Amino acid sequence: MAEILAEADALERAAELILAGETVAIPTETVYGLAADATNGEAVARIYEAKGRPSFNPLIVHVDSMAMAERIGIFDPLARKLAETFWPGPLTLVLPAAAGSPVHALTAAGLETIGIRMPRGFGAALIARTGRALAAPSANSSGLITATSARAVEDDLGRRIPLIVDGGTTPVGVESTIVKIENGDMRLLRPGGVSAEKLEAVAGRKVLRGAKGAPVVAPGMLASHYAPGAKVRLDATSVAADEALLAFGPARAKGAERARAVKNLSPAGDLREAAANLFGFLSALDKSGAATIAVEPVPAHGLGEAINDRLARAAAPRETPAASR
Incomplete structure:
Protein backbone atom coordinates (compact mmCIF):
# COMPACT_ATOMS: atom_id res chain seq x y z
CA MET A 1 0.00 0.00 0.00
CA ALA A 2 1.04 3.59 -0.57
CA GLU A 3 2.69 5.55 2.19
CA ILE A 4 0.49 8.48 3.25
CA LEU A 5 2.12 11.62 4.60
CA ALA A 6 0.60 14.91 5.68
CA GLU A 7 1.39 17.76 3.32
CA ALA A 8 3.52 19.53 5.95
CA ASP A 9 5.78 16.47 6.28
CA ALA A 10 5.89 15.17 2.72
CA LEU A 11 8.05 17.48 0.62
CA GLU A 12 11.42 15.76 0.97
CA ARG A 13 10.00 12.26 0.51
CA ALA A 14 7.96 13.34 -2.49
CA ALA A 15 10.97 15.06 -4.06
CA GLU A 16 13.09 11.94 -3.53
CA LEU A 17 10.54 9.78 -5.33
CA ILE A 18 10.04 12.24 -8.22
CA LEU A 19 13.79 12.44 -8.83
CA ALA A 20 13.94 8.63 -8.77
CA GLY A 21 11.39 8.45 -11.60
CA GLU A 22 8.42 7.40 -9.45
CA THR A 23 4.85 8.71 -9.26
CA VAL A 24 3.40 10.62 -6.30
CA ALA A 25 -0.23 11.59 -5.66
CA ILE A 26 -0.35 15.23 -4.63
CA PRO A 27 -3.06 17.75 -3.70
CA THR A 28 -3.60 20.76 -5.94
CA GLU A 29 -6.19 23.50 -5.76
CA THR A 30 -8.32 21.64 -8.33
CA VAL A 31 -8.16 17.87 -7.66
CA TYR A 32 -5.50 15.38 -6.60
CA GLY A 33 -2.90 14.82 -9.30
CA LEU A 34 -0.69 11.83 -10.07
CA ALA A 35 2.65 13.54 -10.53
CA ALA A 36 5.87 12.41 -12.21
CA ASP A 37 8.90 14.08 -13.78
CA ALA A 38 7.67 15.38 -17.15
CA THR A 39 11.19 15.16 -18.58
CA ASN A 40 11.57 11.43 -17.81
CA GLY A 41 9.83 9.13 -20.27
CA GLU A 42 9.80 6.08 -18.04
CA ALA A 43 8.41 8.13 -15.15
CA VAL A 44 5.61 9.38 -17.39
CA ALA A 45 4.96 5.79 -18.52
CA ARG A 46 4.40 4.93 -14.85
CA ILE A 47 1.52 7.44 -14.78
CA TYR A 48 -0.25 5.67 -17.63
CA GLU A 49 0.53 2.33 -16.02
CA ALA A 50 -0.90 3.35 -12.63
CA LYS A 51 -4.04 4.92 -14.13
CA GLY A 52 -4.68 2.11 -16.57
CA ARG A 53 -5.12 4.87 -19.14
CA PRO A 54 -6.47 3.36 -22.40
CA SER A 55 -4.43 5.59 -24.71
CA PHE A 56 -1.54 8.00 -24.54
CA ASN A 57 -3.57 11.15 -24.10
CA PRO A 58 -1.50 14.32 -23.68
CA LEU A 59 -0.75 15.19 -20.06
CA ILE A 60 -0.76 18.68 -18.57
CA VAL A 61 2.67 19.95 -17.54
CA HIS A 62 2.83 21.81 -14.24
CA VAL A 63 5.41 24.57 -13.69
CA ASP A 64 6.34 26.94 -10.88
CA SER A 65 7.40 30.03 -12.85
CA MET A 66 7.02 31.82 -16.15
CA ALA A 67 10.70 31.14 -16.82
CA MET A 68 10.05 27.40 -16.64
CA ALA A 69 6.87 27.75 -18.70
CA GLU A 70 8.71 29.63 -21.45
CA ARG A 71 11.22 26.79 -21.80
CA ILE A 72 8.29 24.50 -22.56
CA GLY A 73 5.74 26.52 -24.58
CA ILE A 74 5.61 29.57 -26.87
CA PHE A 75 3.59 32.45 -25.41
CA ASP A 76 1.97 35.04 -27.66
CA PRO A 77 0.63 38.28 -26.08
CA LEU A 78 -2.79 36.76 -25.35
CA ALA A 79 -1.34 33.67 -23.68
CA ARG A 80 0.97 35.84 -21.62
CA LYS A 81 -1.90 38.07 -20.48
CA LEU A 82 -3.97 35.08 -19.39
CA ALA A 83 -1.03 33.54 -17.57
CA GLU A 84 -0.25 36.78 -15.76
CA THR A 85 -3.88 37.08 -14.68
CA PHE A 86 -4.82 33.51 -13.73
CA TRP A 87 -1.54 31.86 -12.70
CA PRO A 88 -1.02 30.31 -10.29
CA GLY A 89 -4.50 28.85 -10.58
CA PRO A 90 -6.84 26.40 -12.33
CA LEU A 91 -6.14 27.39 -15.95
CA THR A 92 -4.27 25.24 -18.47
CA LEU A 93 -3.00 26.92 -21.64
CA VAL A 94 -2.40 24.75 -24.71
CA LEU A 95 0.45 26.34 -26.65
CA PRO A 96 2.94 25.46 -29.38
CA ALA A 97 5.83 23.51 -27.86
CA ALA A 98 9.04 25.48 -27.58
CA ALA A 99 12.09 24.36 -29.53
CA GLY A 100 14.39 22.41 -27.26
CA SER A 101 11.68 21.86 -24.64
CA PRO A 102 12.91 19.48 -21.92
CA VAL A 103 9.48 17.81 -21.70
CA HIS A 104 9.56 14.20 -22.88
CA ALA A 105 7.58 13.40 -26.03
CA LEU A 106 5.44 10.87 -24.17
CA THR A 107 4.13 13.66 -21.91
CA ALA A 108 2.74 15.53 -24.92
CA ALA A 109 1.73 12.24 -26.59
CA GLY A 110 3.82 13.20 -29.61
CA LEU A 111 1.91 16.42 -30.31
CA GLU A 112 3.48 19.72 -31.33
CA THR A 113 1.47 21.52 -28.66
CA ILE A 114 1.71 21.29 -24.89
CA GLY A 115 -0.73 22.03 -22.07
CA ILE A 116 0.84 24.07 -19.25
CA ARG A 117 -0.49 25.05 -15.83
CA MET A 118 1.01 26.76 -12.79
CA PRO A 119 -0.45 25.31 -9.58
CA ARG A 120 -0.53 26.71 -6.08
CA GLY A 121 0.54 25.07 -2.83
CA PHE A 122 2.27 21.71 -2.56
CA GLY A 123 2.58 21.20 -6.31
CA ALA A 124 4.46 24.47 -6.71
CA ALA A 125 6.71 23.62 -3.75
CA LEU A 126 7.50 20.18 -5.20
CA ILE A 127 8.39 21.63 -8.59
CA ALA A 128 10.67 24.18 -6.95
CA ARG A 129 12.29 21.53 -4.75
CA THR A 130 13.03 19.15 -7.63
CA GLY A 131 13.62 21.68 -10.38
CA ARG A 132 11.47 19.51 -12.65
CA ALA A 133 8.24 20.27 -14.44
CA LEU A 134 5.62 17.72 -13.41
CA ALA A 135 3.19 15.80 -15.56
CA ALA A 136 0.13 15.36 -13.35
CA PRO A 137 -3.23 14.10 -14.59
CA SER A 138 -5.95 13.43 -12.03
CA ALA A 139 -5.03 10.77 -9.45
CA ASN A 140 -7.65 8.16 -10.29
CA SER A 141 -7.98 5.11 -12.50
CA SER A 142 -8.93 6.07 -16.03
CA GLY A 143 -12.70 6.40 -16.32
CA LEU A 144 -13.36 6.54 -12.59
CA ILE A 145 -14.44 9.51 -10.46
CA THR A 146 -11.80 12.18 -10.00
CA ALA A 147 -10.26 12.17 -6.51
CA THR A 148 -10.57 15.27 -4.31
CA SER A 149 -9.21 13.70 -1.10
CA ALA A 150 -6.27 11.51 -0.10
CA ARG A 151 -8.66 8.80 1.05
CA ALA A 152 -10.25 8.63 -2.40
CA VAL A 153 -6.78 8.26 -3.95
CA GLU A 154 -5.86 5.55 -1.46
CA ASP A 155 -9.03 3.57 -2.15
CA ASP A 156 -8.37 3.64 -5.88
CA LEU A 157 -4.60 3.75 -6.47
CA GLY A 158 -3.15 2.83 -3.08
CA ARG A 159 -1.69 -0.47 -4.29
CA ARG A 160 -0.14 1.02 -7.44
CA ILE A 161 1.84 4.06 -6.22
CA PRO A 162 4.43 4.62 -3.47
CA LEU A 163 3.21 7.86 -1.85
CA ILE A 164 0.04 9.90 -1.32
CA VAL A 165 0.42 13.42 0.04
CA ASP A 166 -2.57 14.30 2.21
CA GLY A 167 -3.52 17.95 1.82
CA GLY A 168 -7.16 17.56 2.83
CA THR A 169 -10.06 18.15 0.49
CA THR A 170 -9.15 20.15 -2.60
CA PRO A 171 -10.75 23.63 -2.63
CA VAL A 172 -11.86 23.91 -6.29
CA GLY A 173 -12.98 20.31 -6.71
CA VAL A 174 -13.06 20.24 -10.52
CA GLU A 175 -10.25 20.06 -13.02
CA SER A 176 -8.60 23.08 -14.58
CA THR A 177 -10.10 24.94 -17.50
CA ILE A 178 -8.21 24.08 -20.70
CA VAL A 179 -7.90 26.77 -23.38
CA LYS A 180 -5.98 26.50 -26.62
CA ILE A 181 -4.37 29.75 -27.79
CA GLU A 182 -4.08 29.87 -31.56
CA ASN A 183 -3.78 32.80 -33.98
CA GLY A 184 -4.99 35.25 -31.35
CA ASP A 185 -8.07 33.18 -30.47
CA MET A 186 -9.06 31.36 -27.28
CA ARG A 187 -10.66 27.98 -27.85
CA LEU A 188 -12.24 26.22 -24.88
CA LEU A 189 -11.29 22.55 -24.82
CA ARG A 190 -12.53 21.78 -21.31
CA PRO A 191 -14.51 23.92 -18.87
CA GLY A 192 -13.16 23.97 -15.35
CA GLY A 193 -12.05 26.15 -12.46
CA VAL A 194 -11.85 29.41 -14.45
CA SER A 195 -15.09 30.41 -16.16
CA ALA A 196 -15.35 31.41 -19.81
CA GLU A 197 -16.79 34.76 -18.68
CA LYS A 198 -13.67 35.54 -16.66
CA LEU A 199 -11.45 34.63 -19.59
CA GLU A 200 -13.46 36.86 -21.90
CA ALA A 201 -13.33 39.77 -19.46
CA VAL A 202 -9.53 39.64 -19.35
CA ALA A 203 -8.94 38.89 -23.03
CA GLY A 204 -11.52 41.32 -24.42
CA ARG A 205 -12.77 38.73 -26.90
CA LYS A 206 -15.11 35.77 -27.03
CA VAL A 207 -14.10 32.25 -26.10
CA LEU A 208 -14.59 29.89 -29.04
CA ARG A 209 -15.98 26.43 -28.44
CA GLY A 210 -15.01 23.09 -29.92
CA ALA A 211 -11.97 21.93 -31.83
CA LYS A 212 -12.63 23.74 -35.14
CA GLY A 213 -12.50 20.53 -37.17
CA ALA A 214 -9.13 19.65 -35.69
CA PRO A 215 -8.23 17.09 -33.06
CA VAL A 216 -8.66 18.15 -29.46
CA VAL A 217 -5.18 18.50 -28.00
CA ALA A 218 -6.21 17.80 -24.46
CA PRO A 219 -7.62 14.32 -23.94
CA GLY A 220 -9.47 13.05 -27.03
CA MET A 221 -8.31 13.28 -30.63
CA LEU A 222 -8.81 12.02 -34.19
CA ALA A 223 -7.66 8.50 -34.94
CA SER A 224 -4.85 9.64 -37.25
CA HIS A 225 -3.76 12.67 -35.27
CA TYR A 226 -0.40 11.19 -34.28
CA ALA A 227 0.40 9.89 -37.75
CA PRO A 228 3.91 10.49 -39.12
CA GLY A 229 4.47 11.45 -42.75
CA ALA A 230 5.33 7.87 -43.64
Missing part, protein backbone atom coordinates in the same frame (compact mmCIF):
# COMPACT_ATOMS: atom_id res chain seq x y z
CA LYS A 231 2.67 5.20 -43.80
CA VAL A 232 2.57 2.84 -40.83
CA ARG A 233 2.15 -0.93 -41.30
CA LEU A 234 1.28 -2.85 -38.15
CA ASP A 235 2.06 -6.41 -36.99
CA ALA A 236 4.84 -6.77 -39.53
CA THR A 237 6.45 -10.22 -39.77
CA SER A 238 8.65 -9.22 -42.70
CA VAL A 239 10.31 -6.01 -43.88
CA ALA A 240 10.86 -4.70 -47.39
CA ALA A 241 14.13 -3.05 -48.38
CA ASP A 242 12.58 0.41 -48.68
CA GLU A 243 10.83 0.29 -45.31
CA ALA A 244 11.96 1.44 -41.87
CA LEU A 245 11.41 -0.94 -38.96
CA LEU A 246 10.03 -0.18 -35.52
CA ALA A 247 11.07 -3.31 -33.64
CA PHE A 248 10.15 -4.78 -30.27
CA GLY A 249 11.91 -7.44 -28.24
CA PRO A 250 14.88 -9.69 -29.06
CA ALA A 251 13.55 -11.45 -32.22
CA ARG A 252 13.46 -9.64 -35.58
CA ALA A 253 11.01 -9.72 -38.44
CA LYS A 254 12.19 -11.45 -41.61
CA GLY A 255 14.30 -9.13 -43.74
CA ALA A 256 15.06 -6.68 -40.91
CA GLU A 257 18.65 -6.44 -42.11
CA ARG A 258 17.39 -4.81 -45.34
CA ALA A 259 15.44 -2.06 -43.58
CA ARG A 260 16.33 1.54 -44.34
CA ALA A 261 16.50 2.23 -40.60
CA VAL A 262 15.74 0.26 -37.43
CA LYS A 263 14.72 1.39 -33.94
CA ASN A 264 13.93 -1.14 -31.21
CA LEU A 265 11.41 0.07 -28.65
CA SER A 266 12.85 -2.34 -26.09
CA PRO A 267 15.33 -5.10 -26.93
CA ALA A 268 14.39 -6.75 -23.63
CA GLY A 269 10.66 -6.60 -24.34
CA ASP A 270 9.99 -4.14 -21.48
CA LEU A 271 6.70 -2.31 -22.14
CA ARG A 272 7.58 0.64 -19.91
CA GLU A 273 10.82 1.21 -21.85
CA ALA A 274 8.87 0.80 -25.09
CA ALA A 275 6.32 3.42 -24.05
CA ALA A 276 9.08 5.88 -23.18
CA ASN A 277 10.74 5.37 -26.58
CA LEU A 278 7.62 5.25 -28.75
CA PHE A 279 7.19 8.84 -29.97
CA GLY A 280 10.89 9.61 -30.30
CA PHE A 281 11.60 6.45 -32.28
CA LEU A 282 8.62 6.95 -34.61
CA SER A 283 9.83 10.49 -35.29
CA ALA A 284 13.37 9.29 -35.99
CA LEU A 285 12.16 6.61 -38.40
CA ASP A 286 9.90 9.13 -40.13
CA LYS A 287 13.02 11.20 -40.87
CA SER A 288 14.81 8.24 -42.43
CA GLY A 289 13.20 8.83 -45.82
CA ALA A 290 11.28 5.55 -45.80
CA ALA A 291 7.81 5.69 -47.31
CA THR A 292 6.54 3.07 -44.86
CA ILE A 293 7.35 2.20 -41.25
CA ALA A 294 6.83 -1.49 -40.53
CA VAL A 295 5.98 -2.19 -36.90
CA GLU A 296 6.64 -5.51 -35.24
CA PRO A 297 3.87 -6.86 -32.97
CA VAL A 298 3.72 -5.44 -29.45
CA PRO A 299 1.88 -7.38 -26.71
CA ALA A 300 -1.52 -5.89 -25.87
CA HIS A 301 -1.42 -6.28 -22.09
CA GLY A 302 -0.51 -3.56 -19.57
CA LEU A 303 1.11 -0.56 -21.25
CA GLY A 304 1.02 -2.52 -24.48
CA GLU A 305 -2.66 -1.61 -24.79
CA ALA A 306 -1.77 2.08 -24.88
CA ILE A 307 1.17 1.51 -27.21
CA ASN A 308 -1.05 -0.40 -29.65
CA ASP A 309 -3.74 2.29 -29.38
CA ARG A 310 -1.17 4.91 -30.38
CA LEU A 311 0.17 2.77 -33.23
CA ALA A 312 -3.36 2.13 -34.52
CA ARG A 313 -3.93 5.90 -34.61
CA ALA A 314 -0.67 6.38 -36.47
CA ALA A 315 -1.70 3.76 -39.04
CA ALA A 316 -5.29 4.96 -39.47
CA PRO A 317 -6.52 6.66 -42.68
CA ARG A 318 -5.70 10.32 -42.23
CA GLU A 319 -9.30 11.62 -42.24
CA THR A 320 -10.86 8.85 -40.14
CA PRO A 321 -12.33 10.22 -36.89
CA ALA A 322 -12.52 8.15 -33.74
CA ALA A 323 -14.63 8.52 -30.65
CA SER A 324 -12.77 10.57 -28.09
CA ARG A 325 -11.12 8.55 -25.38
Whole structure:
Protein backbone atom coordinates (compact mmCIF):
# COMPACT_ATOMS: atom_id res chain seq x y z
CA MET A 1 0.00 0.00 0.00
CA ALA A 2 1.04 3.59 -0.57
CA GLU A 3 2.69 5.55 2.19
CA ILE A 4 0.49 8.48 3.25
CA LEU A 5 2.12 11.62 4.60
CA ALA A 6 0.60 14.91 5.68
CA GLU A 7 1.39 17.76 3.32
CA ALA A 8 3.52 19.53 5.95
CA ASP A 9 5.78 16.47 6.28
CA ALA A 10 5.89 15.17 2.72
CA LEU A 11 8.05 17.48 0.62
CA GLU A 12 11.42 15.76 0.97
CA ARG A 13 10.00 12.26 0.51
CA ALA A 14 7.96 13.34 -2.49
CA ALA A 15 10.97 15.06 -4.06
CA GLU A 16 13.09 11.94 -3.53
CA LEU A 17 10.54 9.78 -5.33
CA ILE A 18 10.04 12.24 -8.22
CA LEU A 19 13.79 12.44 -8.83
CA ALA A 20 13.94 8.63 -8.77
CA GLY A 21 11.39 8.45 -11.60
CA GLU A 22 8.42 7.40 -9.45
CA THR A 23 4.85 8.71 -9.26
CA VAL A 24 3.40 10.62 -6.30
CA ALA A 25 -0.23 11.59 -5.66
CA ILE A 26 -0.35 15.23 -4.63
CA PRO A 27 -3.06 17.75 -3.70
CA THR A 28 -3.60 20.76 -5.94
CA GLU A 29 -6.19 23.50 -5.76
CA THR A 30 -8.32 21.64 -8.33
CA VAL A 31 -8.16 17.87 -7.66
CA TYR A 32 -5.50 15.38 -6.60
CA GLY A 33 -2.90 14.82 -9.30
CA LEU A 34 -0.69 11.83 -10.07
CA ALA A 35 2.65 13.54 -10.53
CA ALA A 36 5.87 12.41 -12.21
CA ASP A 37 8.90 14.08 -13.78
CA ALA A 38 7.67 15.38 -17.15
CA THR A 39 11.19 15.16 -18.58
CA ASN A 40 11.57 11.43 -17.81
CA GLY A 41 9.83 9.13 -20.27
CA GLU A 42 9.80 6.08 -18.04
CA ALA A 43 8.41 8.13 -15.15
CA VAL A 44 5.61 9.38 -17.39
CA ALA A 45 4.96 5.79 -18.52
CA ARG A 46 4.40 4.93 -14.85
CA ILE A 47 1.52 7.44 -14.78
CA TYR A 48 -0.25 5.67 -17.63
CA GLU A 49 0.53 2.33 -16.02
CA ALA A 50 -0.90 3.35 -12.63
CA LYS A 51 -4.04 4.92 -14.13
CA GLY A 52 -4.68 2.11 -16.57
CA ARG A 53 -5.12 4.87 -19.14
CA PRO A 54 -6.47 3.36 -22.40
CA SER A 55 -4.43 5.59 -24.71
CA PHE A 56 -1.54 8.00 -24.54
CA ASN A 57 -3.57 11.15 -24.10
CA PRO A 58 -1.50 14.32 -23.68
CA LEU A 59 -0.75 15.19 -20.06
CA ILE A 60 -0.76 18.68 -18.57
CA VAL A 61 2.67 19.95 -17.54
CA HIS A 62 2.83 21.81 -14.24
CA VAL A 63 5.41 24.57 -13.69
CA ASP A 64 6.34 26.94 -10.88
CA SER A 65 7.40 30.03 -12.85
CA MET A 66 7.02 31.82 -16.15
CA ALA A 67 10.70 31.14 -16.82
CA MET A 68 10.05 27.40 -16.64
CA ALA A 69 6.87 27.75 -18.70
CA GLU A 70 8.71 29.63 -21.45
CA ARG A 71 11.22 26.79 -21.80
CA ILE A 72 8.29 24.50 -22.56
CA GLY A 73 5.74 26.52 -24.58
CA ILE A 74 5.61 29.57 -26.87
CA PHE A 75 3.59 32.45 -25.41
CA ASP A 76 1.97 35.04 -27.66
CA PRO A 77 0.63 38.28 -26.08
CA LEU A 78 -2.79 36.76 -25.35
CA ALA A 79 -1.34 33.67 -23.68
CA ARG A 80 0.97 35.84 -21.62
CA LYS A 81 -1.90 38.07 -20.48
CA LEU A 82 -3.97 35.08 -19.39
CA ALA A 83 -1.03 33.54 -17.57
CA GLU A 84 -0.25 36.78 -15.76
CA THR A 85 -3.88 37.08 -14.68
CA PHE A 86 -4.82 33.51 -13.73
CA TRP A 87 -1.54 31.86 -12.70
CA PRO A 88 -1.02 30.31 -10.29
CA GLY A 89 -4.50 28.85 -10.58
CA PRO A 90 -6.84 26.40 -12.33
CA LEU A 91 -6.14 27.39 -15.95
CA THR A 92 -4.27 25.24 -18.47
CA LEU A 93 -3.00 26.92 -21.64
CA VAL A 94 -2.40 24.75 -24.71
CA LEU A 95 0.45 26.34 -26.65
CA PRO A 96 2.94 25.46 -29.38
CA ALA A 97 5.83 23.51 -27.86
CA ALA A 98 9.04 25.48 -27.58
CA ALA A 99 12.09 24.36 -29.53
CA GLY A 100 14.39 22.41 -27.26
CA SER A 101 11.68 21.86 -24.64
CA PRO A 102 12.91 19.48 -21.92
CA VAL A 103 9.48 17.81 -21.70
CA HIS A 104 9.56 14.20 -22.88
CA ALA A 105 7.58 13.40 -26.03
CA LEU A 106 5.44 10.87 -24.17
CA THR A 107 4.13 13.66 -21.91
CA ALA A 108 2.74 15.53 -24.92
CA ALA A 109 1.73 12.24 -26.59
CA GLY A 110 3.82 13.20 -29.61
CA LEU A 111 1.91 16.42 -30.31
CA GLU A 112 3.48 19.72 -31.33
CA THR A 113 1.47 21.52 -28.66
CA ILE A 114 1.71 21.29 -24.89
CA GLY A 115 -0.73 22.03 -22.07
CA ILE A 116 0.84 24.07 -19.25
CA ARG A 117 -0.49 25.05 -15.83
CA MET A 118 1.01 26.76 -12.79
CA PRO A 119 -0.45 25.31 -9.58
CA ARG A 120 -0.53 26.71 -6.08
CA GLY A 121 0.54 25.07 -2.83
CA PHE A 122 2.27 21.71 -2.56
CA GLY A 123 2.58 21.20 -6.31
CA ALA A 124 4.46 24.47 -6.71
CA ALA A 125 6.71 23.62 -3.75
CA LEU A 126 7.50 20.18 -5.20
CA ILE A 127 8.39 21.63 -8.59
CA ALA A 128 10.67 24.18 -6.95
CA ARG A 129 12.29 21.53 -4.75
CA THR A 130 13.03 19.15 -7.63
CA GLY A 131 13.62 21.68 -10.38
CA ARG A 132 11.47 19.51 -12.65
CA ALA A 133 8.24 20.27 -14.44
CA LEU A 134 5.62 17.72 -13.41
CA ALA A 135 3.19 15.80 -15.56
CA ALA A 136 0.13 15.36 -13.35
CA PRO A 137 -3.23 14.10 -14.59
CA SER A 138 -5.95 13.43 -12.03
CA ALA A 139 -5.03 10.77 -9.45
CA ASN A 140 -7.65 8.16 -10.29
CA SER A 141 -7.98 5.11 -12.50
CA SER A 142 -8.93 6.07 -16.03
CA GLY A 143 -12.70 6.40 -16.32
CA LEU A 144 -13.36 6.54 -12.59
CA ILE A 145 -14.44 9.51 -10.46
CA THR A 146 -11.80 12.18 -10.00
CA ALA A 147 -10.26 12.17 -6.51
CA THR A 148 -10.57 15.27 -4.31
CA SER A 149 -9.21 13.70 -1.10
CA ALA A 150 -6.27 11.51 -0.10
CA ARG A 151 -8.66 8.80 1.05
CA ALA A 152 -10.25 8.63 -2.40
CA VAL A 153 -6.78 8.26 -3.95
CA GLU A 154 -5.86 5.55 -1.46
CA ASP A 155 -9.03 3.57 -2.15
CA ASP A 156 -8.37 3.64 -5.88
CA LEU A 157 -4.60 3.75 -6.47
CA GLY A 158 -3.15 2.83 -3.08
CA ARG A 159 -1.69 -0.47 -4.29
CA ARG A 160 -0.14 1.02 -7.44
CA ILE A 161 1.84 4.06 -6.22
CA PRO A 162 4.43 4.62 -3.47
CA LEU A 163 3.21 7.86 -1.85
CA ILE A 164 0.04 9.90 -1.32
CA VAL A 165 0.42 13.42 0.04
CA ASP A 166 -2.57 14.30 2.21
CA GLY A 167 -3.52 17.95 1.82
CA GLY A 168 -7.16 17.56 2.83
CA THR A 169 -10.06 18.15 0.49
CA THR A 170 -9.15 20.15 -2.60
CA PRO A 171 -10.75 23.63 -2.63
CA VAL A 172 -11.86 23.91 -6.29
CA GLY A 173 -12.98 20.31 -6.71
CA VAL A 174 -13.06 20.24 -10.52
CA GLU A 175 -10.25 20.06 -13.02
CA SER A 176 -8.60 23.08 -14.58
CA THR A 177 -10.10 24.94 -17.50
CA ILE A 178 -8.21 24.08 -20.70
CA VAL A 179 -7.90 26.77 -23.38
CA LYS A 180 -5.98 26.50 -26.62
CA ILE A 181 -4.37 29.75 -27.79
CA GLU A 182 -4.08 29.87 -31.56
CA ASN A 183 -3.78 32.80 -33.98
CA GLY A 184 -4.99 35.25 -31.35
CA ASP A 185 -8.07 33.18 -30.47
CA MET A 186 -9.06 31.36 -27.28
CA ARG A 187 -10.66 27.98 -27.85
CA LEU A 188 -12.24 26.22 -24.88
CA LEU A 189 -11.29 22.55 -24.82
CA ARG A 190 -12.53 21.78 -21.31
CA PRO A 191 -14.51 23.92 -18.87
CA GLY A 192 -13.16 23.97 -15.35
CA GLY A 193 -12.05 26.15 -12.46
CA VAL A 194 -11.85 29.41 -14.45
CA SER A 195 -15.09 30.41 -16.16
CA ALA A 196 -15.35 31.41 -19.81
CA GLU A 197 -16.79 34.76 -18.68
CA LYS A 198 -13.67 35.54 -16.66
CA LEU A 199 -11.45 34.63 -19.59
CA GLU A 200 -13.46 36.86 -21.90
CA ALA A 201 -13.33 39.77 -19.46
CA VAL A 202 -9.53 39.64 -19.35
CA ALA A 203 -8.94 38.89 -23.03
CA GLY A 204 -11.52 41.32 -24.42
CA ARG A 205 -12.77 38.73 -26.90
CA LYS A 206 -15.11 35.77 -27.03
CA VAL A 207 -14.10 32.25 -26.10
CA LEU A 208 -14.59 29.89 -29.04
CA ARG A 209 -15.98 26.43 -28.44
CA GLY A 210 -15.01 23.09 -29.92
CA ALA A 211 -11.97 21.93 -31.83
CA LYS A 212 -12.63 23.74 -35.14
CA GLY A 213 -12.50 20.53 -37.17
CA ALA A 214 -9.13 19.65 -35.69
CA PRO A 215 -8.23 17.09 -33.06
CA VAL A 216 -8.66 18.15 -29.46
CA VAL A 217 -5.18 18.50 -28.00
CA ALA A 218 -6.21 17.80 -24.46
CA PRO A 219 -7.62 14.32 -23.94
CA GLY A 220 -9.47 13.05 -27.03
CA MET A 221 -8.31 13.28 -30.63
CA LEU A 222 -8.81 12.02 -34.19
CA ALA A 223 -7.66 8.50 -34.94
CA SER A 224 -4.85 9.64 -37.25
CA HIS A 225 -3.76 12.67 -35.27
CA TYR A 226 -0.40 11.19 -34.28
CA ALA A 227 0.40 9.89 -37.75
CA PRO A 228 3.91 10.49 -39.12
CA GLY A 229 4.47 11.45 -42.75
CA ALA A 230 5.33 7.87 -43.64
CA LYS A 231 2.67 5.20 -43.80
CA VAL A 232 2.57 2.84 -40.83
CA ARG A 233 2.15 -0.93 -41.30
CA LEU A 234 1.28 -2.85 -38.15
CA ASP A 235 2.06 -6.41 -36.99
CA ALA A 236 4.84 -6.77 -39.53
CA THR A 237 6.45 -10.22 -39.77
CA SER A 238 8.65 -9.22 -42.70
CA VAL A 239 10.31 -6.01 -43.88
CA ALA A 240 10.86 -4.70 -47.39
CA ALA A 241 14.13 -3.05 -48.38
CA ASP A 242 12.58 0.41 -48.68
CA GLU A 243 10.83 0.29 -45.31
CA ALA A 244 11.96 1.44 -41.87
CA LEU A 245 11.41 -0.94 -38.96
CA LEU A 246 10.03 -0.18 -35.52
CA ALA A 247 11.07 -3.31 -33.64
CA PHE A 248 10.15 -4.78 -30.27
CA GLY A 249 11.91 -7.44 -28.24
CA PRO A 250 14.88 -9.69 -29.06
CA ALA A 251 13.55 -11.45 -32.22
CA ARG A 252 13.46 -9.64 -35.58
CA ALA A 253 11.01 -9.72 -38.44
CA LYS A 254 12.19 -11.45 -41.61
CA GLY A 255 14.30 -9.13 -43.74
CA ALA A 256 15.06 -6.68 -40.91
CA GLU A 257 18.65 -6.44 -42.11
CA ARG A 258 17.39 -4.81 -45.34
CA ALA A 259 15.44 -2.06 -43.58
CA ARG A 260 16.33 1.54 -44.34
CA ALA A 261 16.50 2.23 -40.60
CA VAL A 262 15.74 0.26 -37.43
CA LYS A 263 14.72 1.39 -33.94
CA ASN A 264 13.93 -1.14 -31.21
CA LEU A 265 11.41 0.07 -28.65
CA SER A 266 12.85 -2.34 -26.09
CA PRO A 267 15.33 -5.10 -26.93
CA ALA A 268 14.39 -6.75 -23.63
CA GLY A 269 10.66 -6.60 -24.34
CA ASP A 270 9.99 -4.14 -21.48
CA LEU A 271 6.70 -2.31 -22.14
CA ARG A 272 7.58 0.64 -19.91
CA GLU A 273 10.82 1.21 -21.85
CA ALA A 274 8.87 0.80 -25.09
CA ALA A 275 6.32 3.42 -24.05
CA ALA A 276 9.08 5.88 -23.18
CA ASN A 277 10.74 5.37 -26.58
CA LEU A 278 7.62 5.25 -28.75
CA PHE A 279 7.19 8.84 -29.97
CA GLY A 280 10.89 9.61 -30.30
CA PHE A 281 11.60 6.45 -32.28
CA LEU A 282 8.62 6.95 -34.61
CA SER A 283 9.83 10.49 -35.29
CA ALA A 284 13.37 9.29 -35.99
CA LEU A 285 12.16 6.61 -38.40
CA ASP A 286 9.90 9.13 -40.13
CA LYS A 287 13.02 11.20 -40.87
CA SER A 288 14.81 8.24 -42.43
CA GLY A 289 13.20 8.83 -45.82
CA ALA A 290 11.28 5.55 -45.80
CA ALA A 291 7.81 5.69 -47.31
CA THR A 292 6.54 3.07 -44.86
CA ILE A 293 7.35 2.20 -41.25
CA ALA A 294 6.83 -1.49 -40.53
CA VAL A 295 5.98 -2.19 -36.90
CA GLU A 296 6.64 -5.51 -35.24
CA PRO A 297 3.87 -6.86 -32.97
CA VAL A 298 3.72 -5.44 -29.45
CA PRO A 299 1.88 -7.38 -26.71
CA ALA A 300 -1.52 -5.89 -25.87
CA HIS A 301 -1.42 -6.28 -22.09
CA GLY A 302 -0.51 -3.56 -19.57
CA LEU A 303 1.11 -0.56 -21.25
CA GLY A 304 1.02 -2.52 -24.48
CA GLU A 305 -2.66 -1.61 -24.79
CA ALA A 306 -1.77 2.08 -24.88
CA ILE A 307 1.17 1.51 -27.21
CA ASN A 308 -1.05 -0.40 -29.65
CA ASP A 309 -3.74 2.29 -29.38
CA ARG A 310 -1.17 4.91 -30.38
CA LEU A 311 0.17 2.77 -33.23
CA ALA A 312 -3.36 2.13 -34.52
CA ARG A 313 -3.93 5.90 -34.61
CA ALA A 314 -0.67 6.38 -36.47
CA ALA A 315 -1.70 3.76 -39.04
CA ALA A 316 -5.29 4.96 -39.47
CA PRO A 317 -6.52 6.66 -42.68
CA ARG A 318 -5.70 10.32 -42.23
CA GLU A 319 -9.30 11.62 -42.24
CA THR A 320 -10.86 8.85 -40.14
CA PRO A 321 -12.33 10.22 -36.89
CA ALA A 322 -12.52 8.15 -33.74
CA ALA A 323 -14.63 8.52 -30.65
CA SER A 324 -12.77 10.57 -28.09
CA ARG A 325 -11.12 8.55 -25.38
